[in-house]
Amino acid sequence: MNGFPRKPSRRAALALGSAAIAAAGLPRLALGQQQTPLRLVDSPFFAKQVADGTLPPVVQRAPTSPRIITVSGDGREAGRHGGTMRMLMGDQRDIRMMTIYGYARLIVYDDNLELASDILEGFDVEDGRIFTLKLRPGHCWSDGSPFTTEDFRYWWEDVANNKRLSPGGPPQALIAAGKPPTVEVLSPTEIRYSWDAPNPVFLPSLAGAQPAYIYMPSGYLKQFHERYADKATLSSRVKTARVKDWGSLHERMSRMYRPENPELPTLDPWRNTTPLPAEQFTFLRNAYFHRIDQNGLQLPYVDQVTLTIGTNSLIPAKTAAGESDLQARYIRFDNYTFLKDASKRMNIDVKLWKRAEGAWFALMPNLNAIDPVWRDLNRDVRYRRALSVAINRKDVNKVIFFGLAKESGNTALPESPLYDARQAGLWMEQDKTLANRLLDEIGLVKRDLEGIRLLPDGRRLEFTIETSGESTEETDILDLIKQDLVAVGVKIYPRSTQRDVFRRRILAGQTIMSAWVGMDNALVAPEMEPDALAPTSASQFNWPRWGQFLESSGREGEEPDMPEVKELVRLYHAWRRSATHEQRRQIWRDMLRINAEQLFTIGIVNGTLQPVVVSRTLRNVPDKGLYSFEPGAFFGRYMPDTFWFDPSKAQV
Amino acid sequence: MLQYILKRILVMIPTLLVTSALIFTVINLPEGDYFETLAAEMQAQGEKADLSRIEFLKKEYGFDKPPVERYFWWVTGLLQGDMGYSFEYQRPVREIVGDRLMLTMVVSFVTIIVTWLIAFPIGIYSATHQYSWGDYGLTFLGLIGLAIPHFLLALVFMYAANVWFGTSIGGLVDPQYLNQPMSWAKLWSILEHLWIPVIIIGAGGTAGMIRAVRANLLDELQKQYFVTARAKGLPPGKALRKYPLRMSLNFFVSDIGDILPSIVSGAEIVAIVLSLQTTGPLLIRALQSQDMYLAGSFLMFLSFLTVIGVLISDISLAILDPRIRLQGTATK
Numbered sequence: 001m002n003g004f005p006r007k008p009s010r011r012a013a014l015a016l017g018s019a020a021i022a023a024a025g026l027p028r029l030a031l032g033q034q035q036t037p038l039r040l041v042d043s044p045f046f047a048k049q050v051a052d053g054t055l056p057p058v059v060q061r062a063p064t065s066p067r068i069i070t071v072s073g074d075g076r077e078a079g080r081h082g083g084t085m086r087m088l089m090g091d092q093r094d095i096r097m098m099t100i101y102g103y104a105r106l107i108v109y110d111d112n113l114e115l116a117s118d119i120l121e122g123f124d125v126e127d128g129r130i131f132t133l134k135l136r137p138g139h140c141w142s143d144g145s146p147f148t149t150e151d152f153r154y155w156w157e158d159v160a161n162n163k164r165l166s167p168g169g170p171p172q173a174l175i176a177a178g179k180p181p182t183v184e185v186l187s188p189t190e191i192r193y194s195w196d197a198p199n200p201v202f203l204p205s206l207a208g209a210q211p212a213y214i215y216m217p218s219g220y221l222k223q224f225h226e227r228y229a230d231k232a233t234l235s236s237r238v239k240t241a242r243v244k245d246w247g248s249l250h251e252r253m254s255r256m257y258r259p260e261n262p263e264l265p266t267l268d269p270w271r272n273t274t275p276l277p278a279e280q281f282t283f284l285r286n287a288y289f290h291r292i293d294q295n296g297l298q299l300p301y302v303d304q305v306t307l308t309i310g311t312n313s314l315i316p317a318k319t320a321a322g323e324s325d326l327q328a329r330y331i332r333f334d335n336y337t338f339l340k341d342a343s344k345r346m347n348i349d350v351k352l353w354k355r356a357e358g359a360w361f362a363l364m365p366n367l368n369a370i371d372p373v374w375r376d377l378n379r380d381v382r383y384r385r386a387l388s389v390a391i392n393r394k395d396v397n398k399v400i401f402f403g404l405a406k407e408s409g410n411t412a413l414p415e416s417p418l419y420d421a422r423q424a425g426l427w428m429e430q431d432k433t434l435a436n437r438l439l440d441e442i443g444l445v446k447r448d449l450e451g452i453r454l455l456p457d458g459r460r461l462e463f464t465i466e467t468s469g470e471s472t473e474e475t476d477i478l479d480l481i482k483q484d485l486v487a488v489g490v491k492i493y494p495r496s497t498q499r500d501v502f503r504r505r506i507l508a509g510q511t512i513m514s515a516w517v518g519m520d521n522a523l524v525a526p527e528m529e530p531d532a533l534a535p536t537s538a539s540q541f542n543w544p545r546w547g548q549f550l551e552s553s554g555r556e557g558e559e560p561d562m563p564e565v566k567e568l569v570r571l572y573h574a575w576r577r578s579a580t581h582e583q584r585r586q587i588w589r590d591m592l593r594i595n596a597e598q599l600f601t602i603g604i605v606n607g608t609l610q611p612v613v614v615s616r617t618l619r620n621v622p623d624k625g626l627y628s629f630e631p632g633a634f635f636g637r638y639m640p641d642t643f644w645f646d647p648s649k650a651q652v
Numbered sequence: 653m654l655q656y657i658l659k660r661i662l663v664m665i666p667t668l669l670v671t672s673a674l675i676f677t678v679i680n681l682p683e684g685d686y687f688e689t690l691a692a693e694m695q696a697q698g699e700k701a702d703l704s705r706i707e708f709l710k711k712e713y714g715f716d717k718p719p720v721e722r723y724f725w726w727v728t729g730l731l732q733g734d735m736g737y738s739f740e741y742q743r744p745v746r747e748i749v750g751d752r753l754m755l756t757m758v759v760s761f762v763t764i765i766v767t768w769l770i771a772f773p774i775g776i777y778s779a780t781h782q783y784s785w786g787d788y789g790l791t792f793l794g795l796i797g798l799a800i801p802h803f804l805l806a807l808v809f810m811y812a813a814n815v816w817f818g819t820s821i822g823g824l825v826d827p828q829y830l831n832q833p834m835s836w837a838k839l840w841s842i843l844e845h846l847w848i849p850v851i852i853i854g855a856g857g858t859a860g861m862i863r864a865v866r867a868n869l870l871d872e873l874q875k876q877y878f879v880t881a882r883a884k885g886l887p888p889g890k891a892l893r894k895y896p897l898r899m900s901l902n903f904f905v906s907d908i909g910d911i912l913p914s915i916v917s918g919a920e921i922v923a924i925v926l927s928l929q930t931t932g933p934l935l936i937r938a939l940q941s942q943d944m945y946l947a948g949s950f951l952m953f954l955s956f957l958t959v960i961g962v963l964i965s966d967i968s969l970a971i972l973d974p975r976i977r978l979q980g981t982a983t984k
Contacts, residue, residue: 168708242737277743311925313925323821323827
């Protein structure tokens with residue numbers, strides 16, 4: 001790289017820069033490389049501002065080495081600038097969906113679920129513990145201020161390690177073996193984080209749908225920081241905002257995940273321009289966005305996105321009336337026929353994407369139930385297996401999902417590199433004889449006149465399965481399962497409650513069994529944290545108290561005392577210390593195997609379908625996709641900034 | 653009379669105090685608080701809630717203090733006109749409620765006026781033409797309005813308006829006019845949407861009012877003074893307006909007490925179904941998410957309006973009907 005002129009022209013640097021990266025073998029610029037120099041094309045949206053000089057031309061706005069996106073394949077083609085994408089949301093807080101859909105991260109998951117740089121030009125890892133991040137030169141925030149390592153330093157020194165702003169210290173993703181990293185600013189575009197022990201969570205946390213932000217727009221935020229701002233101005237700002245002190249003010253002004261502050265500069269494709277509360281939020285294109293398509297058009301293609309806030313139960317109806325150009329949130333599979341019918345009249349198409357939970361519906365035997373008889377029974381693997389093989393999953397799939405889902409345990413999906421068909425089918429086939437034999441083996445042989453088995457203390461083997469009462473499908477499935485279980489002498493009563501009550505009862509051990517979704521993310525890869533497979537959180541309904549124990553570092557909850565669960569905890573900790581890909585894959589495999597054999601959660605179906613409603617004029621939205629928060633960021637992995645409007649496609 | 657009013661005003665103070673304590677207690681009854689609800693909601697869709705962050709926020713908003721202390725903060729704030737801070741919207745409650753108050757009042761005023769305009773003539777007609785076809789027919793219509801659940805009616809109307817007139821579903825204005833200054837086009841769009849909530853919210857009220865006007869008027873029509881007036885040759889219209897109609901207004905005046913808070917709160921359920929940007933959905937959402945100062949202050953505001961409304965109706969009743977005023981003093 002030494003042969004290059006020190007200050008190349010932007011165009012030359014663009015071409016040479018990307019070639020050099022390819023040659024140097026740095027991590028890929030994700031989707032593709034462009035060898036010929038690009039002529040950058042600006043959206044007509046900014047034409048007036050550029051002409052009257054209030055905004056620099058696009059050549060000066062884009063980073064010197066932007067991320068070149070080759071939009072192609074799978075019915076996708078390079079598009080044109082323009083248009084407003086309308087979406088419907090149910091709540092003010094949903095503006096964070098724009099941060100999720102935009103999916104501009106330092107590092108992102110690419111098509112193969114591998115980590116690739118996005119905002120970063122590249123990154124370098126040594127021993128799994130020294131990370132050097134390299135920024136794109138000339139990259140700017142949406143307000144035009146430079147995005148440099150100063151923004152990382154500001155966050156690290158003045159936010160993460162500031163007692164007022166982060167009383168709990170830096171976030172968990174930056175703690176390895178109990179210690180924070182050493183942070184060195186190498187140059188305005190290079191920064192290094194090094195730990196004494198490997199930190200496998202660091203990179204995945206940057207690529208998350210809800211990312212760890214390790215940078216903040218320092219240029220803007222310094223005016224709210226005690227260390228930099230003028231005392232008098234700051235105190236008058238605190239007064240006008242009616243907050244307690246500068247800390248609260250900084251906290252409010254600096255939210256990046258939920259872009260509530262229209263003034264806060266961003267790196268996302270669109271920036272919010274509407275303050276809270278509003279009925280409609282307008283997001284305008286970020287003039288300094290770092291992605292460029294193969295024809296030199298600065299992304300996003302779409303100039304404007306509007307989020308109209310309304311009652312969420314009305315969203316399917318409003319979508320059917322053609323009031324949204326891209327909608328999946330608040331739409332469920334049972335709206336499909338209605339939407340399909342509407343698509344005959346309106347300018348919309350309904351696509352079916354696949355959901356990526358490990359189980360759309362799973363039974364969660366509470367291993368921490370307070371009733372000792374039930375707790376012991378729930379902890380008996382034979383009992384869990386007996387329940388699992390008593391269930392006729394085929395019927396559930398046929399009746400509720402028209403046979404379009406997949407009968408499977410709560411485990412990785414076939415699209416995941418860690419998928420194992422044997423694990424997905426383990427204890428999943430209906431086998432009444434086996435179920436009866438297992439229950440007899442436990443000693444539940446006595447039955448009452450109705451044929452219901454009796455517990456050792458004489459009570460009937462009957463219990464309620466609680467749901468959070470959010471969809472009728474849950475209770476329908478339970479009604480089907482009820483028949484299967486009665487056939488082997490187990491009686492269940494489905495009961496739906498309200499979500500808060502539901503959670504509290506489970507955590508208190510009053511619930512014997514509940515129904516909930518399985519692993520949120522079943523598109524797993526070895527680089528992702530296996531926290532869903534071991535007790536790590538109080539919101540895991542099969543072992544809430546054990547999860548609480550780990551989550552609170554032993555201050556609350558109970559220490560796991562089952563050997564298999566202890567093993568899972570050990571493996572989880574081993575993953576947190578692992579340095580190589582190979583180690584991580586092995587740990588993942590072991591954890592998935594234990595979970596599949598032990599059936600700590602009894603999955604019923606997964607791979608259910610998610611309707612995605614797309615305006616016919618909106619191009620590049622894939623026909624088939626995977627819909628999930630992690631790791632796809634819903635639409636994020638398909639890059640909504642490459643979606644574009646083609647008026648010629650309109651037809652009613 | 654003056655003494656009567658003064659007494660009534662003094663009674664309001666303890667009433668409001670008790671109400672405020674009740675509201676605060678009831679809102680605090682469910683376990684947990686806004687931040688825990690928020691964490692639960694986030695976890696439900698796979699997002700992570702940083703526990704130390706939640707602890708931090710709780711401390712920030714004084715949730716580590718005992719409830720009694722928080723109650724006193726809140727009440728002293730209220731006395732100074734400070735309605736507290738909404739966690740969900742990150743803004744003072746007054747600003748949030750203020751934004752929506754205007755729209756709510758428009759919907760409610762129009763509804764009330766329309767209800768009166770429809771109910772009075774029909775009620776009078778039904779009373780004066782008792783047991784006629786007209787009486788039966790109109791009563792039947794009114795009862796249908798009363799019998800059908802509002803949310804169902806709302807859904808049917810919205811669907812019909814969308815399919816027949818192309819009106820956008822829900823809301824009070826087409827999406828393109830949101831966040832825009834008022835213009836003729838926007839006003840037209842509002843009018844296009846306004847009739848749905850007005851008819852739906854008004855439907856039940858109209859039926860009730862028709863029945864009440866009819867029953868009250870019928871009572872009066874059989875009384876001696878009316879018969880005498882008619883016998884003396886007073887034309888039927890004038891006789892009706894001058895005596896029995898006035899007498900039958902008692903119930904109507906005593907109803908004013910309820911009107912004031914309902915103007916501000918709007919019809920919550922209908923507003924949610926129709927996705928109206930009024931105060932109703934705001935209040936329900938606040939209660940669900942335990943955004944306690946928003947919910948509490950708003951309820952307090954409604955109680956205040958109720959108390960004022962009752963005062964007004966008591967005073968007007970006393971003016972309208974001397975019997976009430978006299979009885980009031982005689983028993984005390």
